Amino acid sequence: IRAAFAEKSHSTSFFKDTLLRLDIQGVNSTFDKMTLDRAIEVNLFGTLVRIGSVEDTLVNKILFQGEQDLRDALGILTRNRENLDFDYIRTTCKMLGIIHLFEQFLAESEKKI
Structure with missing residues (x-):
């Protein structure tokens, strides 16, 4: 995890004997700050x-x-399509310069769903 923070990357932690895995990263960009501002609190093992x-x-x-x-x-996408805020997603993807990747992903996902 320390190496990931030093590299401004992320680290994945797996919980033995469960299907749970967490991606952990620092706040390194405007988008990271936005993500933190919109984060939700959950109870994880107490x-x-x-x-x-x-x-x-x-x-x-x-x-x-x-x-x-x-x-x-x-x-x-499959589990949450009905409740997703696509305007927010598109605006954020435009800000990050990846709107073309998102639209490509959406088009390809239609073939798989």
Whole structure:
């Protein structure tokens, strides 16, 4: 985790004997600050933690573009399509210069759903 923070990257932690995995990163950009401002609190094993909103998590997955990230993004889209704030997602993707990646992802997801 320290190396990821030093590199301004992220680290993934896996919880043994569960399906839970957490991506952990510092606040290194305007988008990271936006994500933190919109974060929600959840109880994780008795500890309150702040996690990114569904929309911010989806944008992060599109931004990172890893194979697992894109599978995660598809799962997020599939489970939350009806409730997603697509205006926020598109505005944020434009700000990050990845709107073309988001639109491509949406088009490809239509074939898989």
